[in-house]
Amino acid sequence: MTIGMIFLLKAGTVEVLFIYALLFGFGYGSMSTMMPYLLADRFGRHILGAVYGMLTFFVSVGGSIGPVMTGWVYDWSGTYTAAWLLNIAVLAIVTLLILALKTADGGSTVSGGGR
Numbered sequence: 001m002t003i004g005m006i007f008l009l010k011a012g013t014v015e016v017l018f019i020y021a022l023l024f025g026f027g028y029g030s031m032s033t034m035m036p037y038l039l040a041d042r043f044g045r046h047i048l049g050a051v052y053g054m055l056t057f058f059v060s061v062g063g064s065i066g067p068v069m070t071g072w073v074y075d076w077s078g079t080y081t082a083a084w085l086l087n088i089a090v091l092a093i094v095t096l097l098i099l100a101l102k103t104a105d106g107g108s109t110v111s112g113g114g115r
Contacts, residue, residue, distance in 0.1 A: 007023060
């Protein structure tokens with residue numbers, strides 16, 4: 001999704017918008033199938049329901065605040081560029097945080113210590 005947002009920021013042609021849609025759509029669409037597995041792998045199946053519920057809550061909050069914040073950034077700067085850069089930064093940080101999470105058995109997927 002992060003790479004797709006970079007393409008959107010640099011889009012000057014319809015072809016680049018298609019690349020953005022492909023990359024962002026693949027990332028966004030894969031979240032619904034991969035997120036329960038990722039959560040169970042990182043936190044364990046015994047608390048999957050609670051963790052998934054918290055994730056859904058915070059995604060809803062972010063989904064509510066995001067458009068309002070983007071409108072505020074546009075009103076403040078006169079362009080969407082700053083909002084897209086903020087989105088890219090947040091997506092990159094979240095990606096790094098997810099990669100840094102240890103698995104439920106104590107291993108780390110970044111260092112290859114996972115399954």
